[in-house]
Amino acid sequence: MHFDVENPLSPLNDHFILSKGHAAPLLYAAWHERGVLTEEELLTLRSFNSVLEGHPTPRFPYIPTATGSLGIGLSIGAGIALNGQHEGYASYTYVLMGDSEVSEGSVWEAAQIASFYKLDHLIGIIDINRLGQSTQTMEGYNLEDYRAKCEAFGWHALTVDGHDVMKLVEVFHQAKAMRGKPTMILAKTVKGYGIGSIEGKENYHGKAFSKEELPGVLHELHDRFINVADMHLPEPRYISLPLPEPQPIEPFQLPPAPYNLDERVPTRKAYGQALAACGEYTRRIIALDAEVKNSTYAEIFEKKFPERFVQCFIAEQTMIGMAVGLATQGKMPFASTFGAFITRAHDQIRMAAIGRTCMCVVGSHAGVSIGQDGPSQMALEDIALMRSIPDSIILYPCDAVSTYKLVALMAQHSKGICYLRTTRGATPVIYKADKEFKIGGCSILEQSARDSVCVIAAGITVFEALKAYEQLAKKNIFITVIDCYSIKPLDLEIIQAAVLAAGNRVITVEDHYPQGGLGEAICSALCNQEIKLIRLAVYKLPRSGKPEELMRYEEIDAQAIIQAVERLQLV
Amino acid sequence: MHFDVENPLSPLNDHFILSKGHAAPLLYAAWHERGVLTEEELLTLRSFNSVLEGHPTPRFPYIPTATGSLGIGLSIGAGIALNGQHEGYASYTYVLMGDSEVSEGSVWEAAQIASFYKLDHLIGIIDINRLGQSTQTMEGYNLEDYRAKCEAFGWHALTVDGHDVMKLVEVFHQAKAMRGKPTMILAKTVKGYGIGSIEGKENYHGKAFSKEELPGVLHELHDRFINVADMHLPEPRYISLPLPEPQPIEPFQLPPAPYNLDERVPTRKAYGQALAACGEYTRRIIALDAEVKNSTYAEIFEKKFPERFVQCFIAEQTMIGMAVGLATQGKMPFASTFGAFITRAHDQIRMAAIGRTCMCVVGSHAGVSIGQDGPSQMALEDIALMRSIPDSIILYPCDAVSTYKLVALMAQHSKGICYLRTTRGATPVIYKADKEFKIGGCSILEQSARDSVCVIAAGITVFEALKAYEQLAKKNIFITVIDCYSIKPLDLEIIQAAVLAAGNRVITVEDHYPQGGLGEAICSALCNQEIKLIRLAVYKLPRSGKPEELMRYEEIDAQAIIQAVERLQLV
Numbered sequence A, B: 001m002h003f004d005v006e007n008p009l010s011p012l013n014d015h016f017i018l019s020k021g022h023a024a025p026l027l028y029a030a031w032h033e034r035g036v037l038t039e040e041e042l043l044t045l046r047s048f049n050s051v052l053e054g055h056p057t058p059r060f061p062y063i064p065t066a067t068g069s070l071g072i073g074l075s076i077g078a079g080i081a082l083n084g085q086h087e088g089y090a091s092y093t094y095v096l097m098g099d100s101e102v103s104e105g106s107v108w109e110a111a112q113i114a115s116f117y118k119l120d121h122l123i124g125i126i127d128i129n130r131l132g133q134s135t136q137t138m139e140g141y142n143l144e145d146y147r148a149k150c151e152a153f154g155w156h157a158l159t160v161d162g163h164d165v166m167k168l169v170e171v172f173h174q175a176k177a178m179r180g181k182p183t184m185i186l187a188k189t190v191k192g193y194g195i196g197s198i199e200g201k202e203n204y205h206g207k208a209f210s211k212e213e214l215p216g217v218l219h220e221l222h223d224r225f226i227n228v229a230d231m232h233l234p235e236p237r238y239i240s241l242p243l244p245e246p247q248p249i250e251p252f253q254l255p256p257a258p259y260n261l262d263e264r265v266p267t268r269k270a271y272g273q274a275l276a277a278c279g280e281y282t283r284r285i286i287a288l289d290a291e292v293k294n295s296t297y298a299e300i301f302e303k304k305f306p307e308r309f310v311q312c313f314i315a316e317q318t319m320i321g322m323a324v325g326l327a328t329q330g331k332m333p334f335a336s337t338f339g340a341f342i343t344r345a346h347d348q349i350r351m352a353a354i355g356r357t358c359m360c361v362v363g364s365h366a367g368v369s370i371g372q373d374g375p376s377q378m379a380l381e382d383i384a385l386m387r388s389i390p391d392s393i394i395l396y397p398c399d400a401v402s403t404y405k406l407v408a409l410m411a412q413h414s415k416g417i418c419y420l421r422t423t424r425g426a427t428p429v430i431y432k433a434d435k436e437f438k439i440g441g442c443s444i445l446e447q448s449a450r451d452s453v454c455v456i457a458a459g460i461t462v463f464e465a466l467k468a469y470e471q472l473a474k475k476n477i478f479i480t481v482i483d484c485y486s487i488k489p490l491d492l493e494i495i496q497a498a499v500l501a502a503g504n505r506v507i508t509v510e511d512h513y514p515q516g517g518l519g520e521a522i523c524s525a526l527c528n529q530e531i532k533l534i535r536l537a538v539y540k541l542p543r544s545g546k547p548e549e550l551m552r553y554e555e556i557d558a559q560a561i562i563q564a565v566e567r568l569q570l571v
Helices: A019-031 A073-088 A106-117 A143-152 A167-175 A212-225 A267-278 A299-304 A316-328 A338-356 A383-388 A400-412 A460-472 A493-499 A518-528 A546-552 A556-568 B021-033 B074-088 B105-116 B144-154 B165-177 B215-224 B267-279 B298-304 B316-328 B341-352 B382-387 B399-413 B461-474 B492-501 B519-530 B549-551 B558-568
Strands: A014-020 A095-097 A123-128 A156-161 A183-188 A264-266 A285-289 A309-311 A331-338 A359-364 A393-395 A416-421 A426-428 A443-446 A453-457 A479-483 A485-487 A507-511 A532-536 B015-018 B095-096 B122-128 B154-160 B183-188 B265-268 B285-289 B309-311 B332-338 B359-364 B391-394 B417-420 B427-429 B443-446 B453-457 B479-483 B486-488 B505-510 B532-536
Touching: A014 A073, A014 B399, A014 B532, A019 A453, A019 B105, A073 A095, A073 A106, A073 A123, A073 A316, A073 B298, A073 B492, A106 A316, A106 B105, A106 B443, A123 A143, A123 A167, A123 A546, A143 A156, A143 A183, A143 B144, A156 A167, A156 B165, A156 B492, A167 A183, A167 B154, A183 B074, A264 A267, A264 A532, A267 A285, A267 A299, A267 A359, A267 A400, A285 A316, A285 A426, A285 B105, A299 A309, A299 A331, A309 B359, A309 B549, A316 A338, A316 A359, A316 B154, A331 A338, A331 A400, A338 A383, A338 B341, A359 B316, A359 B486, A383 A393, A383 A416, A383 A485, A383 B382, A393 A532, A393 B519, A400 A416, A400 B021, A426 B095, A453 A460, A453 A493, A453 A518, A453 A556, A460 A507, A460 A556, A479 A493, A479 B074, A493 A518, A507 A518, A507 A556, A507 B021, A518 A532, A518 B519, A518 B532, B015 B021, B015 B074, B015 B298, B021 B095, B021 B461, B105 B316, B122 B144, B122 B165, B122 B443, B144 B183, B183 B427, B265 B267, B267 B359, B298 B332, B316 B332, B316 B341, B316 B359, B332 B341, B332 B399, B341 B417, B382 B391, B382 B417, B382 B519, B391 B399, B399 B417, B417 B558, B453 B461, B453 B519, B453 B558, B461 B479, B461 B505, B461 B558, B479 B492, B486 B519, B492 B519, B505 B519, B505 B558, B519 B532, B532 B558
Parallel strands: A014 A095, A095 A123, A123 A183, A156 A183, A285 A309, A285 A331, A331 A359, A359 A416, A393 A416, A453 A479, A453 A507, A507 A532, B015 B095, B095 B122, B122 B183, B154 B183, B285 B309, B285 B332, B332 B359, B359 B417, B391 B417, B453 B479, B453 B505, B505 B532
Antiparallel strands: A264 A426, A393 A485, A443 A479, B265 B427, B391 B486, B443 B479
């Protein structure tokens, strides 16, 4: 591997992902040998004040992203390699996997896409030691089975004795010379190699030796392998870290949103248009699709910037993994598919957050308002899932103008995973093109001194709240209507004041299951304010039907809001 | 396919999973031809009062479970086929997939496990029409690539012209005759076959013809294919449905829990012991593991009932998919792995709920209290994820006795997905062996008339709350302590009363991110009670360290509770 410790961010550097993250001590030991960590630092392993965690995280800044949930490394490596291919870098990306790990389907997803994109600078290594944590792997030492799989998935495959350093050097040389396809090195190894008492035996996974056993084990290793002290390693120089933070995208402002008041535009389409517009201002934006670009409207970006569009096919886990890889290289990925199917990659998103990834995820077809396609296609838990992600941002605009402006802010955000929720159907434009929006903002659409209830809506339900407003006003009942387009963070000060002004009576209404969504977010934020709250949400398992039938059935429409307002007024 | 419409639950019947659920109209049409649906019923497709949804769900009772999120059908089919193999049934299970769909890694995960278990009564069909929703597939019409992949994954593969019925009959015959491995039928087809204007063309995915186009299209089809009216189909008899509900497990009671007060036992171990004990009372329990049986303690069940233990290796999506398949056959699956890794299968769990699956999922290693392994291994969002699942039940016991008793209730529950959260470290037994627990219950551990705050804890934090109680009592400050072991449903009546009795001052404390967990559940439930609430949770991204260091860092320990009590007393 080429890695210039003096220039850790050099694009000439090779990349390494330890997908089998539980082998972290080996990784830290290697950095120690490279002179980056002192022996004293190395011995802080797994302790509270150490950056050397039990599984790799970028708290140790030579690690690009977190690993430790198995099967995600290859897709991250594919993203890094794709970036190198795109930028014309000569660097290689290496991903070390365990043999148990490759039973994760996500590995084969990533393998197939790496082959599709001919990522010949991506080199995988499977450490085939036959033993998983609790049992033997399915394949055991059947290296030819692994080879057949890798070749069927379009990879060049090489087998090697993983303990023979000279042979390893040779196969890595061959792997680097390969053109037109990625290479998988199938390294046959023995777990516990070099320590006779445990070599190749079960029940030693992740177990430390006792103090009594240690001298014998060290003696055995010392006899068998090169003594590190003889290697004349460079002096440790870890002191120059931490590495610089990734730079935020150079600020830009889009021209006014190209929509007229009352025009009907689906927010998913405004997303595609906004992303294409943003693409003019920064080449760091990369759009990733899971083969629904004509539904999410990512295709608008593709048409304008085909070279910055990555088709991941129906492989959401790989789409997110590649996005993480691209983000480690300074790109701003926008990964989009149906919100319902982003659930497929939740583990990857969770790990991306632990890996301090800055990226954007876009889920279309939110809620029962998609209609006839039925519950399997409806994102109804996505807010709950994304809210629980550390440092996440959740935006859920109701119209094209707010979507357009928020996408521009997403492209320029510099911390955490930003999730945008879009709606299938066309909704009327309610904001003027020069209206300002912010992450952590909200918009008060109706408010007067006579308001007796504050209705907090987002996305599709904003229009139901506005309809309820109209009908109630005829009866001389007035309500505040808030478009809570930023669900995390919430615009707490404005919301608290508006709720207080409406006599602390609140209704939340959302096209989402009741758990973990807008209602619970508001409820948690206002809990100490002695509010009277009704939470309207999708309480019943939905089905196929027309959007308006389903919104009625779930009681998240204007009629349900009116009834809730009338109930709250009696309190 | 053998299917006796008169005996829809007969174990002799073959099974069919339409994994490419968007082809649902074809499935309904087939049931119409089989005489189960009238033409009038067929034409209710996708309408609100119809059971014929846009994607298949068991609201139409001939459909065993929901599909429509791609890539899940093969694992469900593998579960059904494994059940048949286990029970000695001669029936076959057929799974029809799209070609775009097989880019989902979950397909290859399932393929590999089906091969491992030699499920020769499982027959997959890939409908290779070359066109995805928005673009051509990676493989196009390269059938030999598909064959190489299937064979490398241990399957018998057969290619066929998918429009040639006689050849199809022949390959299905060959597939059924195959022994020792499952068969994949690679059917080359043309999208829109038989309609010249769209045959093999892009941009017709899921699009209906206009009224003007319809007569021409029907005419073309009529000329080319058998007229259904000439087929003398059986009379429709759908009226005899719905099918009987699955029977609950015959009730049983375990002997008293085998733990002594103050003994230290990890709840994960009590889970394994309880499951093994339950196994005596019903053979419907099947334990599934994702290769961490020595961590989750599922191995205790395996040792006792090896024939009812399914090793899924590190393939969580397939573990859940197979559990769903087993559940459709009347089994009570217990699928367990680290809670953090259950996130990998969230889409499958979401779909299982839409499919009305009754099963149990067990996540071990909850929260920062696992310690040194670091955040990738900590379940910190699992409650949020599982709460958002419709009809889910969430149990989070703190000690071995409560775990033991709750597992017995889980084994006998009859609706929805029941999630159990277990803890890594050994915790003291605080309940007597004859204490009663219930789904939807809680346990008041400390309460007096002098209580000024109600502390609601669950799992590991119960012990912190008890420590806080001890220390506060010395200062003459008294608190209620509730063990909220059932997080969904909550024991609302008891909790509301206890909170009211403590002056409506509440502290929730949980080893989980603040969103969607215990705190928000309580907050949502008590929102209208004018409470003063402090929610202690994992607000900071955790790291490696000792359990007690991490609980201190996250402020979910006794000290944090004491400080919160003191703060609330000033309110």
